Amino acid sequence: MLYNGNGNRYMKTKDIVYIALFAALTAVLGLFPPITLPITGVPVTAQSLGPMLAGAILGARRGGLSIVLFLVLVALGLPLLSGGRGGFGVMIGVTGGFIFGWAVSAFVIGLLIEKFWNSLNVIKAALSIAFGGIVVLYALGNAWVAVVAEISYWQATVGAAPFLIGDVIKVAIATAACLAVRKSYPLISKSA
Amino acid sequence: MIAGLYIDGNSVLHRAQAGPKILAMVALGTGVFMVPDWPVVSLVLASVIALYRLSGFGWRVIIAQIRPMAWLLAIFFAVQLWLNDWQAGLLVITRIAAIVMFASLITLTTKTSDMLASLERALRPLKPLGVNPEKVSLAISMVLRFIPVIATVASEIRDAQRARGLDRSILAMIVPLIIRTLKMADDVADAIEARSFD
Amino acid sequence: MIRFENVSVQFDQRRVLENIDLALGEKRIGIIGANGSGKSTLVRLLNGLQTATSGRVLVDDLDPAKDGRKVRRHVGFVFQNPDNQIVYPVVEEDLAFGLKALKLPRDEINHRIDEILARYDLLDFKTHPSHLLSGGQKQLLAISGVLVMAPRYVVFDEPTTLLDLRNRNRVERAIADLDQTVITVSHDLDLIAEYDRVLVIENGRIAVDDRPAVAIARYREMMA
Numbered sequence: 001m002l003y004n005g006n007g008n009r010y011m012k013t014k015d016i017v018y019i020a021l022f023a024a025l026t027a028v029l030g031l032f033p034p035i036t037l038p039i040t041g042v043p044v045t046a047q048s049l050g051p052m053l054a055g056a057i058l059g060a061r062r063g064g065l066s067i068v069l070f071l072v073l074v075a076l077g078l079p080l081l082s083g084g085r086g087g088f089g090v091m092i093g094v095t096g097g098f099i100f101g102w103a104v105s106a107f108v109i110g111l112l113i114e115k116f117w118n119s120l121n122v123i124k125a126a127l128s129i130a131f132g133g134i135v136v137l138y139a140l141g142n143a144w145v146a147v148v149a150e151i152s153y154w155q156a157t158v159g160a161a162p163f164l165i166g167d168v169i170k171v172a173i174a175t176a177a178c179l180a181v182r183k184s185y186p187l188i189s190k191s192a
Numbered sequence: 193m194i195a196g197l198y199i200d201g202n203s204v205l206h207r208a209q210a211g212p213k214i215l216a217m218v219a220l221g222t223g224v225f226m227v228p229d230w231p232v233v234s235l236v237l238a239s240v241i242a243l244y245r246l247s248g249f250g251w252r253v254i255i256a257q258i259r260p261m262a263w264l265l266a267i268f269f270a271v272q273l274w275l276n277d278w279q280a281g282l283l284v285i286t287r288i289a290a291i292v293m294f295a296s297l298i299t300l301t302t303k304t305s306d307m308l309a310s311l312e313r314a315l316r317p318l319k320p321l322g323v324n325p326e327k328v329s330l331a332i333s334m335v336l337r338f339i340p341v342i343a344t345v346a347s348e349i350r351d352a353q354r355a356r357g358l359d360r361s362i363l364a365m366i367v368p369l370i371i372r373t374l375k376m377a378d379d380v381a382d383a384i385e386a387r388s389f390d
Numbered sequence: 391m392i393r394f395e396n397v398s399v400q401f402d403q404r405r406v407l408e409n410i411d412l413a414l415g416e417k418r419i420g421i422i423g424a425n426g427s428g429k430s431t432l433v434r435l436l437n438g439l440q441t442a443t444s445g446r447v448l449v450d451d452l453d454p455a456k457d458g459r460k461v462r463r464h465v466g467f468v469f470q471n472p473d474n475q476i477v478y479p480v481v482e483e484d485l486a487f488g489l490k491a492l493k494l495p496r497d498e499i500n501h502r503i504d505e506i507l508a509r510y511d512l513l514d515f516k517t518h519p520s521h522l523l524s525g526g527q528k529q530l531l532a533i534s535g536v537l538v539m540a541p542r543y544v545v546f547d548e549p550t551t552l553l554d555l556r557n558r559n560r561v562e563r564a565i566a567d568l569d570q571t572v573i574t575v576s577h578d579l580d581l582i583a584e585y586d587r588v589l590v591i592e593n594g595r596i597a598v599d600d601r602p603a604v605a606i607a608r609y610r611e612m613m614a
Contacts, residue, residue, distance in 0.1 A: 014381040024338035076307040077196040077299045087299025093292045149268045336479040340521040379474035386467035387488040
């Protein structure tokens with residue numbers, strides 16, 4: 001990029017800023033009012049777009065760290081989760097697996113997007129984001145629910161199924177956003 | 193700045209250090225899973241509620257902690273009733289309630305700044321592993337600084353898109369928002385460098 | 391004293407600056423030019439935000455490309471958009487940011503913060519969230535953040551572009567009152583009308599280097 005002369009130190013400052021930016025973006029996405037899906041009545045919040053975008057745009061390391069940073073702020077007691085929730089209570093509550101899973105999900109999405117970076121297209125991007133943002137996330141989230149509610153993993157999965165509709169929509173949005181940003185503002189280098 | 197969830201008070205819990213409180217939370221969480229016995233766990237839950245009272249919180253605060261998870265707890269109880277028996281149901285819901293309520297109590301009685309200070313202390317031994325506590329606190333401050341800026345940019349973009357009839361498209365909102373804030377991030381990085389941060 | 395010795399900068403295939411030779415010793419130096427002429431790149435060389443592809447830059451005999459940290463301590467930088475320069479959510483925290491990096495004692499940090507806030511009538515805002523300041527106050531805060539570091543040079547990159555007339559005047563006055571050597575990049579020709587020397591940059595070269603009256607008149611002809 002343009003700033004090659006200053007070596008590593010410079011890149012590190014920029015990385016910290018990007019990490020903070022996507023943590024803040026995830027918080028701002030939580031401010032949008034949730035949309036309630038017809039018939040099922042399941043609330044869909046924009047917030048879980050944050051981890052998808054962070055991983056798909058910043059890559060594994062920075063994307064994962066930005067969600068870790070977001071979770072640190074929530075743990076510190078700031079009401080940054082959608083609906084103004086925050087603190088340890090929500091984090092270790094029933095949906096804790098999904099909340100911690102966001103960080104893993106961002107990391108996995110980033111890993112896949114980096115792998116496919118040079119030949120990235122709609123299908124590869126969508127599959128990467130769906131794998132990290134749905135398969136990995138639900139695996140962690142449902143496992144957590146299964147443990148605290150003392151139900152089987154399968155039962156937890158059935159219980160979480162209605163939320164899938166919202167997440168599929170978010171995968172589509174994140175895919176389009178990731179490809180658009182890649183064109184005009186690529187942040188994952190080819191060697192990464 | 194964004195206000196934390198902390199509620200002012202002068203109880204023992206308010207005065208206690210964040211570190212030990214977090215350890216107590218971990219201990220309680222582990223404990224209630226080690227003892228799969230509903231009367232014991234119910235007693236723990238009752239003690240947690242008593243702790244709320246001792247920390248100066250009224251019933252309104254206590255109910256506000258329970259309400260968001262009430263419907264989930266009801267479902268879990270019903271599922272256990274259907275799969276096993278009511279004792280199993282009671283164990284599951286009292287356990288979740290005890291852990292969540294105690295964790296929330298820690299958040300309610302600990303200032304964000306104290307929490308941050310303990311985090312910085314906890315990170316210090318990780319320095320040899322490449323974790324730089326100063327950079328962590330810089331990042332935390334930047335998030336708090338960015339939130340209102342991004343929210344403002346978002347509403348500017350929404351107005352602009354509305355003028356073009358694109359107000360229903362989330363994508364028309366999110367892409368310009370990301371591009372604009374990424375440019376901002378580049379400038380911020382320059383400014384940090386220019387102010388001789390290393 | 392600032393020297394440019396045969397400095398060229400190239401981005402990919404494009405030459406942004408070509409063979410710049412300059413010795414700048416005046417107290418007030420203005421730099422004007424069309425968008426994309428290379429004027430911002432020229433000043434970014436002064437603190438190592440940009441490095442030269444060939445040639446070298448010397449600020450008081452230090453090369454920003456080699457001694458970036460040392461040079462940055464002496465060369466303050468104020469950007470166009472204060473929102474992108476304010477790093478911390480609270481006014482005093484933002485001012486303390488650079489000072490903490492200098493490892494100054496707490497008392498000294500507080501003293502310097504109060505002094506600078508008093509200078510720009512911002513003392514009442516010391517513990518305020520920085521995003522609630524007005525546009526002009528934000529730019530003054532950005533300037534304060536630079537001045538608390540006690541630099542010898544202050545570079546302004548289009549500092550008044552985003553401001554209304556009243557705030558433009560406030561910032562102009564703030565710049566005029568500085569003891570430091572000032573280098574201002576601007577589209578705002580009034581801002582630099584009283585300076586000691588004005589450079590006009592065109593296509594990566596110095597097209598005019600003269601007194602403001604002469605340089606601005608030539609610039610107007612060029613842009614006509």
